[in-house]
Amino acid sequence: MVESNHPTNTSVSKTDHLRRPKEPILIIEDKRENQVLLEGICKRIGVSYEVAENGQIALEMAKKKPYSLYLVDLMMPVMDGKTFIAEQKKIDPRSVFIVQTAIDQTEDIIEIMKMGVYDYLIKPLHVEIVADRLEKTLEYVYLRKMEAVLIDEESKQLKSQLEWLNYKESRRKTNEVNAELNSILNLKTTLMQGSGLGAMTTLIDSIEQMKQEEKGNYLIPKEFWDLITENQDHNKSMLQGLNQAVDTIQTHLNLKKVSSDALLSLLPELVKEFKNEMDEKELKVNLPVVKQTVTLEVDLESIKTILYEIFTNGLKYAKPKTNFDIFVTFVDGYFCISAKNNLIEDEYAKQLLHSEKKLVEPFYRIHPPVENFYHKEKFSLGLGLTMVDFLLQKHNGMFFIRNAIDHTTEIKANCVIAEIFLPIQT
Structure with a gap:
């Protein structure tokens, strides 16, 4: 029967x-x-x-x-x-x-x-x-x-990633001037987007045209002053982010052998830290179920910074009312944490399909700033993923961010996967 x-x-x-x-x-x-x-x-x-x-x-x-x-x-x-x-x-x-x-x-x-x-x-x-x-x-x-899908996707992407790394190295050696120029242009774009210096410049120009003098003092409309104050907060945040980036680069990492469980124990803390942002966007974070434990050589504070940035970027650009999934895989001697968010289908998503590898470059942005997230960002000016890449290199690890298609559900969905690889110690 x-x-x-x-x-x-x-x-x-x-x-x-x-x-x-x-x-x-x-x-x-x-x-x-x-x-x-x-x-x-x-x-x-x-x-x-x-x-x-x-x-x-x-x-x-x-x-x-x-x-x-x-x-x-x-x-x-x-x-x-x-x-x-x-x-x-x-x-x-x-x-x-x-x-x-x-x-x-x-x-x-x-x-x-x-x-x-x-x-x-x-x-x-x-x-x-x-x-x-x-x-x-x-x-x-x-x-x-999902782990099997990720491993299959990683195999397909390996050639592309190696080609990208070779391209970056060749560009660094043969075209350093253009690389420097691109960074400056990207920084200029970032500064002029959203709140901060770009908005401050516009506000001051507007006030200059509207200002009135009375008894030796300039009169400024209240709404303009409120906007200036708000943008000043953004500018302070950017400066703090730059200082944080400099401190991160100059800090000596104290690598110690720890179990992968110690690293994974950081994830629930991050979920609590981003609870308000998740509730606002109605996002659900799904943490990994891992039965295997391996030994890693890491600086846990730096790893927490890395994971914090992955959460910041993943949640910031996640499609509302979807899942933010964290997976763990073991690939060719590496312990891999993958974070997946659903892609918001807009014009920026189309650009991302062609420019995903550039996201680890300093100052490079696809999406404009997300204003209600700026207070959560440790780094500013598009330096977050650059710091992730930098810190993982200090751990002899790797960082990749790429597009993928989620085949594990009845409805196929475009998504972005950020992956950190840490070498497993024997």
Whole structure:
């Protein structure tokens, strides 16, 4: 018997669906009462599912289409759960399994986990426990799928990145004057955009044309003075940012060996720090689920600065009412943290498609300044990502920012991914 169903629970938000894999769960269970229980739980949490009576039927179904995970009863006729898991792993070693068992002995549980299953459930099944385990496992499957997409994207981008690095080095050696000129022009553009010096110049010119003299004093409209005061705050912020950049460049880094867990523990702190900005844009930050720990050689204060800048840029330019996702991957001896935000579809996005690599250059901007974010920026004048690149080089690491297409959801979405690579220590 094969049954299928699609979620009808309207209480599950659209965002939750986007955080899950597209493929249905395959319930492999011979007893009808347990099938009904598991079907009800799937409907409750809003995920699609299909049902197979035994391992043999499930194996045939799995050959025809992919499933997000397999919820397997160990004791079944025709083909039991252990045999199904062994056969399915031959077909797809990356398959994810949750097993159901009535055995509650430590030794037996260890043997079950050695089969390569993700989790287990002890019978009799409890609705709340099963729902919680399914939610967590689906999140894990989604994140692992995103990890695979990122690794594939990284492989495709590697040649382009190497060509860019070679181009930068050749330009530095053969065309230093033009490089200096471009930096100056980019700085000029940044200074003249938004609030700050450009706006201050315009205000002063306007006041010069409108000013009136009375008893030896100039009269200035209140709204002009308020704008001058506001722009003065921006100018102070820019000067502080420049000072911060100089201090960062001159600071000696104290690299120490720490676990990757220590680095990842900085992420929840940053989420709290940007809570107001996230609430204002209705953004949801999703942090990584990482089971592997490695050793890194880092200066944690500098790493916090790097992550702060990644959050600043990611949240500042994120499309409202979307997710800001943080992922961890392990690529060719590097510990990689990737931050992904959805791209706002506008004219600046089109320019970004052609100029993404330049974003690590000093003073280079695509988007105009985001005024309500200036108070959160440690660096000014477009120096934030430049400092990220600089600090990662001091760690013998790398920084890349690029466009990508998110294929993990039903609706494909253009996104921007910022990646930091830190060498894993042995």
